[in-house]
Amino acid sequence: MSVTLTALYYDGRVSRGVPVTVERSADRLIVIWGENVSLELPASAVRPMPRVGSTPRTLHLPEGHLECPDCPELRIWFGHGSRFEAISDWIERRWPAVLASALIVLAGIVLFTQYGLPWTAKVVAHRVPVELQDRLGRETMLLLDKRFLKATNLPVDRQAALRERFDRVKEGLAQASRYQLEFRQGGPLGANAFALPSGTIVMTDELVGLAADDDEVASVLAHEIGHNELRHHLRTALQNSGLFAVAALFTGDVASASSWTVALPTTLIHSAYSRDFEREADDYAVDRLHRVGLPPGAFARMLRKLDEAHPLDGRMAYLSSHPETLERIEAAGRRTAALARP
Amino acid sequence: MQEPGNSTQWTPEPTLITEPAPATWPPSPTEASAEAVVPPPPSATAFAPSETRHRLEFTGTAGEYFRIWIVNVALSIATLGIYSAWATVRKRRYFYASTKLAGSPFEYLANPVAILKGRLIAAVALGILVGASYISQILYFCLAIGLVFAVPWAIVRTLKFRARYSSWRGLNLRFDGTRMGAAKVFLLWPMLAPFTLGLLYPWIVAKQQEYAMSNLHYGQSRFSFTFQPGRYYRPILLAGLGFLICYIAIIVGVAIFAIAGDEFHPERSFVFWAAMGGTYLYATVATTYVRARITNLLWNHTSIEPHRFESALKARAMIWLVLTNALAVIASVGLLIPWAAVRTMRYRASCFTFVAEGDLDQFVAGATVPESAVGSEFGELMDFEMEFGF
Numbered sequence: 001m002s003v004t005l006t007a008l009y010y011d012g013r014v015s016r017g018v019p020v021t022v023e024r025s026a027d028r029l030i031v032i033w034g035e036n037v038s039l040e041l042p043a044s045a046v047r048p049m050p051r052v053g054s055t056p057r058t059l060h061l062p063e064g065h066l067e068c069p070d071c072p073e074l075r076i077w078f079g080h081g082s083r084f085e086a087i088s089d090w091i092e093r094r095w096p097a098v099l100a101s102a103l104i105v106l107a108g109i110v111l112f113t114q115y116g117l118p119w120t121a122k123v124v125a126h127r128v129p130v131e132l133q134d135r136l137g138r139e140t141m142l143l144l145d146k147r148f149l150k151a152t153n154l155p156v157d158r159q160a161a162l163r164e165r166f167d168r169v170k171e172g173l174a175q176a177s178r179y180q181l182e183f184r185q186g187g188p189l190g191a192n193a194f195a196l197p198s199g200t201i202v203m204t205d206e207l208v209g210l211a212a213d214d215d216e217v218a219s220v221l222a223h224e225i226g227h228n229e230l231r232h233h234l235r236t237a238l239q240n241s242g243l244f245a246v247a248a249l250f251t252g253d254v255a256s257a258s259s260w261t262v263a264l265p266t267t268l269i270h271s272a273y274s275r276d277f278e279r280e281a282d283d284y285a286v287d288r289l290h291r292v293g294l295p296p297g298a299f300a301r302m303l304r305k306l307d308e309a310h311p312l313d314g315r316m317a318y319l320s321s322h323p324e325t326l327e328r329i330e331a332a333g334r335r336t337a338a339l340a341r342p
Numbered sequence: 343m344q345e346p347g348n349s350t351q352w353t354p355e356p357t358l359i360t361e362p363a364p365a366t367w368p369p370s371p372t373e374a375s376a377e378a379v380v381p382p383p384p385s386a387t388a389f390a391p392s393e394t395r396h397r398l399e400f401t402g403t404a405g406e407y408f409r410i411w412i413v414n415v416a417l418s419i420a421t422l423g424i425y426s427a428w429a430t431v432r433k434r435r436y437f438y439a440s441t442k443l444a445g446s447p448f449e450y451l452a453n454p455v456a457i458l459k460g461r462l463i464a465a466v467a468l469g470i471l472v473g474a475s476y477i478s479q480i481l482y483f484c485l486a487i488g489l490v491f492a493v494p495w496a497i498v499r500t501l502k503f504r505a506r507y508s509s510w511r512g513l514n515l516r517f518d519g520t521r522m523g524a525a526k527v528f529l530l531w532p533m534l535a536p537f538t539l540g541l542l543y544p545w546i547v548a549k550q551q552e553y554a555m556s557n558l559h560y561g562q563s564r565f566s567f568t569f570q571p572g573r574y575y576r577p578i579l580l581a582g583l584g585f586l587i588c589y590i591a592i593i594v595g596v597a598i599f600a601i602a603g604d605e606f607h608p609e610r611s612f613v614f615w616a617a618m619g620g621t622y623l624y625a626t627v628a629t630t631y632v633r634a635r636i637t638n639l640l641w642n643h644t645s646i647e648p649h650r651f652e653s654a655l656k657a658r659a660m661i662w663l664v665l666t667n668a669l670a671v672i673a674s675v676g677l678l679i680p681w682a683a684v685r686t687m688r689y690r691a692s693c694f695t696f697v698a699e700g701d702l703d704q705f706v707a708g709a710t711v712p713e714s715a716v717g718s719e720f721g722e723l724m725d726f727e728m729e730f731g732f
Binding site: 010011012013014015016017049050052053054055056058064065067084085088091092093095098101102104105106108109245246249250251261263264265 | 402406407408409410412413414415416417418419420423426428432435436439440446447449451510511512513561622668671672675676677679702703704705706707
C-alpha cells in the first residue's frame with residue numbers, strides 16, 4: 001500500500017510553485033512528479049526542516065524545496081531533520097509536558113532570584129581581588145563632592161576623636177588600611193553615611209550631630225565597613241546582571257528585556273536585594289562593635305534617633321532600598337541581647 | 343501515465359525540465375486573501391492595469407505559540423542560555439511560516455549553530471569590554487570608541503543575515519548595503535542631529551529607511567524606496583514636543599521637591615514613583631505612536647517593480663494593544679507574553695497589503711552566498727532594531 005503525498009514544488013529559480021505528488025518507490029527512492037517536474041532521488045538527499053507547531057512542512061532538495069502539510073510519512077521517510085529540535089517538538093505537543101515546563105520555569109526563576117543568584121554572586125564576589133573594586137568608587141566620590149557635599153564644619157579635635165573611634169572599629173581587619181574616613185556637610189543628603197567600593201567611608205556632620213555619643217557614631221561606621229567587607233557593591237552589580245540575563249532568556253531577546261514591563265518586576269527585585277544587604281550590614285555592625293569591645297546596643301540607639309529625626313513614608317516599602325527602620329531596630333536589639341547572653 | 347514503481351525505466355539522477363511552463367497554475371487559496379479588481383475593457387488603453395490586493399495572512403495562535411515559547415524558555419534556562427539560539431530560530435520559523443502572502447508562507451532558514459557562534463563571540467567581546475573597565479580606564483575608553491565605529495558594521499551584518507535567511511516561494515532576500523552607507527546614516531547624520539536641535543532627526547529616519555529598503559533584493563528584483571522626508575516631521579516633532587514638556591515638568595518637580603524637603607530619600611516618596619510611572623506611560627504611548635506612523639511611511643514608500651506595498655497601522659489601535667499587552671503580561675507574571683506577541687502580529691499583518699500588478703510567478707532567483715551570524719548578534723545585543731513592523 002504505497003502512500004502518495006501532495007505537495008508544492010519550488011525549484012528555487014523562479015517564484016512559482018507547482019503541485020506535485022511525492023511517493024516512495026519499492027527500492028526506497030523518492031519520486032516527485034508534476035507538470036514539467038519529474039525527479040527521483042534517494043531519501044537521504046531530502047532535508048526536512050524540523051517541525052514547529054502546525055506550520056507547513058518544508059523539505060529541502062538539492063535543487064529547490066517541497067512544501068506540504070505535516071503528516072506521519074514525513075518522519076518515516078525523512079526523519080526529524082534535527083534530533084535536538086525533535087525533543088523540543090515532542091515536549092511542545094504534550095500538554096502535561098508543557099505544563100511541567102511552565103512550572104519548572106516559574107519555580108526555577110523564583111529559586112534562582114531568591115537563592116541561586118545571591119549565593120553565586122556572594123561566592124564570586126569574595127573571589128574577586130579587592131583592588132578591582134576600587135575603580136567602582138572613584139568617580140562617585142568626585143561626583144558627590146561636586147554636586148552635593150561641602151567641606152565639613154566639624155572642629156578638628158572632634159574629627160580626631162571620631163577618627164580614633166574609627167580606627168578602633170576597623171582594628172584587626174585584613175583590609176583595614178583601605179578604609180579611610182571622610183567628613184562632609186550633608187546638605188540635601190541630610191544625616192547620612194555611605195561606603196564607596198574603594199574603602200572610603202563618608203559621614204555627614206548632620207549624622208554626627210544626631211548621635212548622643214561617639215559609640216553611636218562608631219556603630220554607623222561599623223555598618224558602612226560591613227558593606228565593604230561583605231562586598232555588597234560587587235554583589236549588587238553581579239546580581240543585577242544576572243537578573244538582566246534571566247529577563248533576556250524569558251522574553252526571548254535582549255531588546256524586550258529592557259522594556260518597562262520587565263523593568264517593573266526587576267526593580268522590585270533590586271530593591272529586595274538592597275534590603276537584604278542592609279540587613280546583613282546591620283548584623284555585621286552589631287557583631288563588630290561587640291568584637292572590638294564597644295557597646296553593641298549603640299547601633300539600635302542610633303537607628304532610633306535616625307527614625308525620629310527622619311520618619312520615612314511606609315507606603316513605598318516594597319520599593320525602598322532599606323528595610324523599615326522599626327524592623328531594623330528590633331533586629332539590632334535582638335542580636336545585641338543574644339550577644340549579651342553568656 | 344508513467345508507473346513510478348518501475349524504476350528500471352528511469353535514470354537514477356534527478357531530472358528536471360528547466361523551461362518553466364506557462365503560468366496557468368493559480369496560486370493556492372487566494373480567494374480569502376485577494377480581492378481582484380475587475381480589469382478594464384480592452385478599449386481603455388491608458389488606465390489601471392489589473393491590480394490584486396494581497397493582505398498578509400497570519401494563522402498563528404496564542405495556544406500554539408505558548409507551547410513553543412514556554413519550552414524555549416525552559417530549555418534556555420536549563421542549558422544556561424545555549425539553547426537560546428535554537429529558541430530564537432524556532433520562534434522566528436513559527437512566525438514566518440504562520441505568515442502567508444498570496445497563499446504562500448514565508449520561511450526562515452538560519453542555522454541555529456551559526457547564531458550560537460555569533461552569540462558566544464558577542465558575549466566574549468562584551469565580557470572583555472566590562473573586564474577592561476576594571477583594568478584600565480584608557481583601555482576601556484579605546485574599546486568603547488571602537489565599539490561606536492563598529493556600529494555600521496554590526497548593522498550591515500544584521501540586515502544581511504536576516505535577509506539572506508528569509509525566503510518566500512523558494513527565493514530569498516538579499517541585502518547589499520555598504521558599511522559606508524550605514525556609517526553615514528547611522529553614525530554621521532545622527533551625530534550632527536544635536537546641532538540642529540533635533541530638527542534633522544526626521545530626515546535621518548527617512549534616510550535610514552531608504553538605506554534599509556533600497557539595498558534590499560528579492561531574487562533579482564530590487565526594492566525601491568521613494569524618499570520623502572517631509573512626511574516624517576509631523577509625527578516625530580509632535581512626540582518630541584511631548585517629551586520636552588515632560589522633561590520640563592520633571593525638572594520643575596524635582597526643584598520644588600528639593601527646596602521643600604530636607605531629606606534625600608526619593609525612593610520612599612509616592613510622588614516620585616507616580617512621576618516616574620507617568621513618564622514611562624507617556625514614553626510608551628509616544629514611542630508607539632511614532633513607530634506606527636513611521637512603519638506606515640516605510641511601506642507606503644516601498645515598491646518592488648511593478649508591485650508595491652501599503653501599510654495602514656492605526657496609532658490608536660497600536661497604543662491600545664501595547665498598553666493592554668503590558669497589563670496582561672504583568673498580571674500574568676509573564677505567561678501571557680506569547681498571547682501578546684500573537685495578538686500584535688495578527689494586527690500588524692491585517693494592516694499590511696501587497697498590491698500586485700499581474701502575477702507573482704515571475705520573480706527570478708539571484709546569486710546566494712551563505713552569511714555568518716557574527717556581528718548580527720552584536721546588532722541584536724546593541725538593541726538595534728530596524729522598524730519594519732515585524
